Amino acid sequence: MTTRAMDAAQELAAFLRSRRERLDPDRLGLPSHRRPRRTPGLRREEVAELAGVSTDYVVRLEQGRGLRPSAEVLGALARALSLDPGERDYLFDLAGHRRPGTTGGPAAGAAPAPALARLVGDLSPLPAMLLDHRYDILAWNPEMARLLPDFEAVPPARRNAMRLCLLHPAMRGFYADREQALRDGIAHLRAAWAAHPQDRELSALIAEFATQDEDFARLWAEREVGVNGRGRKLLRHPAAGPITVDFEILLPLQDPELRLLVYRPADEESRASLDRLYAQ
Template identity: 45%
Template sequence: MTPDSDPRALGAFLKARRSQLTPRDCGLPEPETARRVTGLRREEVARLAAISVDYYTRLEQGRVRASAPVLITLARALRLDDDQQRYLYELAGRADALPRRRRPAQRVRPAMRRLLAQLTTTPALVLGRRLDILAWNPAATALFTDFGDIPADRRNYLRLLFTNPAVRELHENWQHDAREAVAALRMEAAPDAADPDLSRLVGDLSVQDPDFRRWWAEHHVNTATYGTKHYTHPLVGKLTLDCDTWASPDGEGQRLMVLTAEQGTPSHDALLILTAWAAEDSHTNGTQKPEP
């Protein structure tokens, strides 16, 4: 047993859960006579989990430790939902072996979309896990690039910073900004280092860019939510913008990134000109692509 396991509590949970199920729930034939026990019998759970009755009995009695493969079959046999599975593994002291859940697709919260729609002269992005770009407004397109032309699986802030020439050249101090973005991803990825999409992103950029490979290996981290960005835009020239990010309150990891300039400064005036041109071009040509 591990220090964190609780064999008696595990046995009590198994017993309680099988009492909540009927043979019909688990695809077993209905008994022809009245049953003396509520729910499933131990023999039925053992059959469903492909283990011996003796072994299952000892599990309920807290006399043996369940292996990870047995926990998998028990979770399936007892029709456990995600929360119940996590509870089962924690009681068994095997939370480290909990099967990885498939994460749902990232969806932009309606409130975030409303904010984007209202920020008409302010570039703004919604960033998700791994700094994926989930949504943007026309002002962000005018500043950075047309995100609608980029395949959704490549639409990542860090990927664009390293591989998109237009985005890369936009940053006046690219090395500083790129290294800080790598550090932000490092910090965000710590609780979910086994994420296959993260591994794919890191692998791709490590192969393509030696700077990324070196900075990722340094394990530099930061949690900065604000700062100053210096851009050189091909249409309006130099821009000094304050970059602020606000986290969504639902804990899903979505953040609103907003770039602003102090009113009355050359950067503010240039930003107004840039977004006005973009809005006029979109209205005239109908080329603005909606976010997915």
């Protein structure tokens, strides 16, 4: 991944283009035009009209020409492009309208607050771990270590949830829907990168993944953004077999840059499989 691909102005331009091109003008109730559309989505002049700005302004934004749109203009563009809340936050972050305190990031591998580390342990027998915005794994309980194949054999400096999913051989078949697991993780990393533009460790991590894994590079280019904080996953454990878990991601109020991930068995069969795994 080149430096240009990690430039906020160029990413803002590409993101606006991608969201404009995905919209269906018929569904938005826009009047039909006599001349046929040569490209999918809305025209720039249609976005400009919906947002209340000039067409030239939209053109310059999509060309990455160094504009710094105001919060009011960004809000209008978000409405015109029908952005969801996660995409809207991403747009604001790219333009420099960020929440205070989210322009950098903690040092890679920084120790979490002792109270949070104890909480992870107290959640046993539910598998739990604490992640930072880079997906570095900061704390975990014995049940999570048992559930993730060969987790404790991974060097501490490489214990990153996305790296495990992408590059750890024992994890290649762990998620039954690996494509969706990657999409969720990449969408989170994209949002984290926009919120932490000065975080060199995060930028280096994304560049590493993009150069070492074709699936990551392909999905990163789709520019999906957001965090899926609740759902269900089918896991394929090499020893315990299929396990279905419901997951929940919680953000500590005093440490909102951290994420507490908790798995719960989704059915009695999965609960029994986990009990057998922990008893080994």
